[in-house]
Amino acid sequence: xxxxxxxxxxxxxxxxxxxxxxxxxxxxxxxxxxxxxxxxxxxxxxxxxxxxxxxxxxxxxxxxxxxxxxxxxxxxxxxxxxxxxxxxxxxxxxxxxxxxxxxxxxxxxxxxxxxxxxxxxxxxxxxxxxxxxxxxxxxxxxxxxxxxxxxxxxxxxxxxxxxxxxxxxxxxxxxxxxxxxxxxxxxxxxxxxxxxxxxxxxxxxxxxxxxxxxxxxxxxxxxxxxxxxxxxxxxxxxxxxxxxxxxxxxxxxxxxxxxxxxxxxxxxxxxxxxxxxxxxxxxxxxxxxxxxxxxxxxxxxxxxxxxxxxxxxxxxxxxxxxxxxxxxxxxxxxxxxxxxxxxxxxxxxxxxxxxxxxxxxxxxxxxxxxxxxxxx
Amino acid sequence: xxxxxxxxxxxxxxxxxxxxxxxxxxxxxxxxxxxxxxxxxxxxxxxxxxxxxxxxxxxxxxxxxxxxxxxxxxxxxxxxxxxxxxxxxxxxxxxxxxxxxxxxxxxxxxxxxxxxxxxxxxxxxxxxxxxxxxxxxxxxxxxxxxxxxxxxxxxxxxxxxxxxxxxxxxxxxxxxxxxxxxxxxxxxxxxxxxxxxxxxxxxxxxxxxxxxxxxxxxxxxxxxxxxxxxxxxxxxxxxxxxxxxxxxxxxxxxxxxxxxxxxxxxxxxxxxxxxxxxxxxxxxxxxxxxxxxxxxxxxxxxxxxxxxxxxxxxxx
Numbered sequence: 001x002x003x004x005x006x007x008x009x010x011x012x013x014x015x016x017x018x019x020x021x022x023x024x025x026x027x028x029x030x031x032x033x034x035x036x037x038x039x040x041x042x043x044x045x046x047x048x049x050x051x052x053x054x055x056x057x058x059x060x061x062x063x064x065x066x067x068x069x070x071x072x073x074x075x076x077x078x079x080x081x082x083x084x085x086x087x088x089x090x091x092x093x094x095x096x097x098x099x100x101x102x103x104x105x106x107x108x109x110x111x112x113x114x115x116x117x118x119x120x121x122x123x124x125x126x127x128x129x130x131x132x133x134x135x136x137x138x139x140x141x142x143x144x145x146x147x148x149x150x151x152x153x154x155x156x157x158x159x160x161x162x163x164x165x166x167x168x169x170x171x172x173x174x175x176x177x178x179x180x181x182x183x184x185x186x187x188x189x190x191x192x193x194x195x196x197x198x199x200x201x202x203x204x205x206x207x208x209x210x211x212x213x214x215x216x217x218x219x220x221x222x223x224x225x226x227x228x229x230x231x232x233x234x235x236x237x238x239x240x241x242x243x244x245x246x247x248x249x250x251x252x253x254x255x256x257x258x259x260x261x262x263x264x265x266x267x268x269x270x271x272x273x274x275x276x277x278x279x280x281x282x283x284x285x286x287x288x289x290x291x292x293x294x295x296x297x298x299x300x301x302x303x304x305x306x307x308x309x310x311x312x313x314x315x316x317x318x319x320x321x322x323x324x325x326x327x328x329x330x331x332x333x334x335x336x337x338x339x340x341x342x343x344x345x346x347x348x349x350x351x352x353x354x355x356x357x358x359x360x361x362x363x364x365x366x367x368x369x370x371x372x373x374x375x376x
Numbered sequence: 377x378x379x380x381x382x383x384x385x386x387x388x389x390x391x392x393x394x395x396x397x398x399x400x401x402x403x404x405x406x407x408x409x410x411x412x413x414x415x416x417x418x419x420x421x422x423x424x425x426x427x428x429x430x431x432x433x434x435x436x437x438x439x440x441x442x443x444x445x446x447x448x449x450x451x452x453x454x455x456x457x458x459x460x461x462x463x464x465x466x467x468x469x470x471x472x473x474x475x476x477x478x479x480x481x482x483x484x485x486x487x488x489x490x491x492x493x494x495x496x497x498x499x500x501x502x503x504x505x506x507x508x509x510x511x512x513x514x515x516x517x518x519x520x521x522x523x524x525x526x527x528x529x530x531x532x533x534x535x536x537x538x539x540x541x542x543x544x545x546x547x548x549x550x551x552x553x554x555x556x557x558x559x560x561x562x563x564x565x566x567x568x569x570x571x572x573x574x575x576x577x578x579x580x581x582x583x584x585x586x587x588x589x590x591x592x593x594x595x596x597x598x599x600x601x602x603x604x605x606x607x608x609x610x611x612x613x614x615x616x617x618x619x620x621x622x623x624x625x626x627x628x629x630x631x632x633x634x635x636x637x638x639x640x641x642x643x644x645x646x647x648x649x650x651x652x653x654x655x656x657x658x659x660x661x662x663x664x665x666x667x668x669x670x671x672x673x674x675x676x677x678x679x680x681x682x683x684x685x686x687x688x689x690x691x692x
Binding site: 023024025026027028029031032033034035036037038041042045060062063064065066067091092093095096097098100102148149151152153158159160161162205206211212213214216242245246249250252254256257258259261262265266267268269274275280281282283303306307308309312 | 388390391394396397398399400401402403404407411415418419420421437438439440441442443445446447449450484485487488489492518520523524527550552553554555558559561562565590592593594595598601602605642643644645646672675676677678679680682683686690
């Protein structure tokens with residue numbers, strides 16, 4: 001992968017491969033806190049492995065049965081005996097008489113199944129209607145936004161969960177994977193209009209998206225991906241798109257021109273961040289924001305590669321964030337790589353190379369293969 | 377902490393060591409034991425004080441276990457209904473939550489749980505929230521969840537009286553703190569729908585002073601633009617602001633356009649960008665806008681040279 005980077009002989013692909021493999025093996029007890037989000041660990045690792053062209057389906061074919069155990073279908077105790085289904089992050093959460101399935105783990109599991117080419121799951125095990133009924137129940141009727149789970153007893157939106165652009169994005173991505181394309185398709189399961197209203201309310205004065213007018217690259221990527229999957233990007237005015245592009249390009253940290261004036265006074269400026277992306281104004285660059293910013297840009301303009309200095313971003317990722325000894329990528333210049341930043345660092349490189357579906361966060365070819373094979 | 381007896385509960389043990397398992401975690405005995413108990417009690421939906429105690433132990437080892445927060449809330453809601461003193465019962469829960477919050481600064485479930493508690497509370501108080509908010513912001517002055525929660529509180533309590541002074545303090549401590557600047561804008565958009573001419577002029581002076589202090593700061597320049605828009609300034613500030621911004625770019629406009637090496641250093645690329653943007657909206661100043669974008673591209677903010685070229689293209 002990564003032709004440009006390969007020419008420089010800088011991507012330590014085999015080290016990355018081992019790094020991601022290790023996360024799918026035995027983990028120490030210090031990972032207990034992540035137990036409930038194990039589907040996230042699997043997804044991040046498999047994205048990394050797929051980016052580096054590892055044959056994930058062949059390597060992990062013996063684990064499909066275990067993955068399927070996380071798909072849980074329950075009949076609700078209501079007059080219609082409604083069925084809902086979805087994934088739990090870990091079998092620890094598979095508890096009798098309690099609804100514990102979760103939107104994020106469901107998306108992570110569906111995308112992992114796509115990377116595993118587990119088409120049998122989609123064709124014979126997955127019950128699309130009950131799954132999408134679960135997604136539908138996560139929408140807050142008066143706000144249009146989504147929470148990530150249901151109250152384990154009442155089966156309505158959890159009273160203690162937050163609702164934000166992340167869960168809106170996740171809900172829409174699940175529907176998209178299950179075949180929704182037109183507005184009518186989405187409307188069968190969710191109140192699309194109300195959702196769009198909510199997403200548009202998160203626009204910020206200076207461009208981009210965030211809560212209460214504090215723009216954030218992560219939320220911006222979620223908002224734009226949601227709109228893209230709903231074929232609704234044209235709802236944004238040209239002026240707002242231009243402001244958002246300007247805001248995003250400004251997230252590329254620089255040590256040239258006037259920017260280096262901040263070196264002595266700004267505690268969150270580092271000249272060595274040059275070329276990397278930050279998530280908000282006046283923050284250090286961070287590997288994951290290379291992905292969130294570039295994904296946002298590519299959704300807004302075909303010209304995205306030419307608007308920022310992409311080769312400097314590659315340079316940041318490979319020479320600052322990449323760990324050549326252990327494999328993986330760190331958040332910035334930290335000593336140790338972590339799984340989340342390794343996944344998104346790899347994803348950013350693949351996106352730059354034009355091989356990645358940023359809205360769904362998996363390699364494009366893998367998603368194309370899935371669409372060719374599985375029709376809902 | 378009171379010790380409860382759980383010996384009558386038959387645990388629902390967690391499955392371990394499955395053959396085709398991925399990311400198998402080497403659970404500690406304590407984890408296995410706690411989860412076995414918690415799963416059994418959740419399944420039976422036991423809403424007792426000992427169940428509450430158990431949820432705090434689970435949240436301690438696995439704060440991301442969202443169902444446990446949900447379970448805990450249901451226990452609290454159940455018990456508060458039959459409680460003589462709901463206020464102190466819920467305050468005690470908030471005290472517990474303060475501790476958990478300080479130990480888990482990045483966990484976002486805490487904040488929505490807190491909101492649910494305040495909505496349940498018969499006499500919630502913003503004042504009670506201020507110390508924990510302050511500690512959290514002192515620890516990480518740009519924590520997005522904490523700032524969002526603070527804004528939620530302002531709206532929930534319709535109370536903005538502390539906000540302006542609070543952002544003053546934070547901007548004094550770090551003039552680059554973008555969260556503090558956006559919070560200040562939140563104050564003006566929500567608390568002060570109608571501000572007097574004097575208030576607007578004072579606030580304009582506040583931001584100009586801050587820019588004067590540190591001219592190369594994107595946060596204060598963005599605030600200036602936003603504030604001008606918010607104040608529906610129909611142009612009476614324009615000349616003043618153009619003059620103000622021009623004071624940070626030296627004499628670059630009177631110099632011949634030669635190679636970038638011949639150009640002097642200036643104090644702020646954001647001042648130049650502010651001017652370029654301002655000049656680009658009016659055809660009479662377009663030549664100036666072209667010049668300003670060219671200066672940004674060649675010398676003062678060259679990493680964004682393609683963006684500046686794109687702006688130049690849009691001018692035509």
